[in-house]
Amino acid sequence: MNPKSGSIRLTGTVEIVDAEGNLIETIENPKFCGCGHSKDKPWCDGSHKKVSQPVSALENARLSKTAIEPFAPETGLALQIREKLVSARTEKNESIVGLKIGGALESKENQTGVMIYGFLTDAMDASRGFDTAEFIYPRAEAEVVFKISKEISTPITLDQVLEHIDQVSVGMEIFDYRYGQAQIYSNDAVADNAGAAAFAVGEWVTASHTVFDGLQTNLRCNSETIESAPLSAIRGNPWEAIVQLSALASAQGLTLNKDWIIFSGSATKGVLMTSGNTYAVETPGLGIVTVQAQ
Numbered sequence: 001m002n003p004k005s006g007s008i009r010l011t012g013t014v015e016i017v018d019a020e021g022n023l024i025e026t027i028e029n030p031k032f033c034g035c036g037h038s039k040d041k042p043w044c045d046g047s048h049k050k051v052s053q054p055v056s057a058l059e060n061a062r063l064s065k066t067a068i069e070p071f072a073p074e075t076g077l078a079l080q081i082r083e084k085l086v087s088a089r090t091e092k093n094e095s096i097v098g099l100k101i102g103g104a105l106e107s108k109e110n111q112t113g114v115m116i117y118g119f120l121t122d123a124m125d126a127s128r129g130f131d132t133a134e135f136i137y138p139r140a141e142a143e144v145v146f147k148i149s150k151e152i153s154t155p156i157t158l159d160q161v162l163e164h165i166d167q168v169s170v171g172m173e174i175f176d177y178r179y180g181q182a183q184i185y186s187n188d189a190v191a192d193n194a195g196a197a198a199f200a201v202g203e204w205v206t207a208s209h210t211v212f213d214g215l216q217t218n219l220r221c222n223s224e225t226i227e228s229a230p231l232s233a234i235r236g237n238p239w240e241a242i243v244q245l246s247a248l249a250s251a252q253g254l255t256l257n258k259d260w261i262i263f264s265g266s267a268t269k270g271v272l273m274t275s276g277n278t279y280a281v282e283t284p285g286l287g288i289v290t291v292q293a294q
């Protein structure tokens with residue numbers, strides 16, 4: 001077994017027989033497909049490389065802190081790459097704690113904005129420390145965070161959000177695409193797990209339909225406000241982010257689990273984080289969260 005590609009190689013001479021035991025073929029050292037993507041099953045035809053090569057490139061980019069060029073995978077491949085990258089984290093005992101919502105343009109040809117999401121793990125919690133040297137181009141965004149109190153497995157409406165979310169918070173989402181500052185289209189963004197890098201959550205507040213109404217959020221570096229925006233900049237009303245995510249996740253067969261945290265997507269532009277500075281998202285009426293960048 002090759003654990004990287006999922007292919008299964010048998011060494012020696014292998015006789016392939018039918019159900020009655022009649023010899024069909026004799027093969028030396030056959031390699032079977034274990035990844036499920038071969039067009040010549042049960043044999044491995046090398047298709048696994050379509051996934052493993054970009055996964056390696058993305059992982060190497062993170063390790064070397066060197067941006068790579070976007071590679072515009074098709075949608076199915078982008079999802080497979082994201083799955084491999086997230087699995088690599090869970091295999092290292094990281095736990096998925098929620099999702100971050102993001103946005104990207106559909107493609108070069110179609111400049112429509114689309115919602116995407118990435119998985120957050122406990123290792124991304126910036127309260128454990130945040131070292132800019134571990135990232136390529138980390139940027140902070142001012143968001144709100146939802147805590148799921150009852151799983152969401154089907155599309156929900158605005159009227160139903162409080163049946164599934166009982167607490168909300170101010171949040172700082174830190175994203176770090178492995179493509180540096182290049183324009184990133186949706187499939188590249190999905191492949192890179194929506195650039196999910198780190199996050200910080202403030203104090204939890206009891207959720208209500210009006211909890212975000214009229215609030216303004218400020219993203220600060222030390223004592224200076226760098227970005228400021230109303231929370232209504234998040235899809236007109238941050239609750240809409242959950243409504244739209246429920247439809248997207250459900251279409252992709254993903255259940256939003258109880259106790260997951262969901263970052264709403266940003267109210268502000270991303271602010272580049274540099275070592276030695278303290279960053280804060282302050283939303284008067286909701287709370288404040290700070291991250292010290294090492």
Ligand code: FES
Pocket residue numbers: 005006007008032033034035036037038043044045046047048049
């Ligand atoms: S393991 Fe090679 S194509 Fe599936």
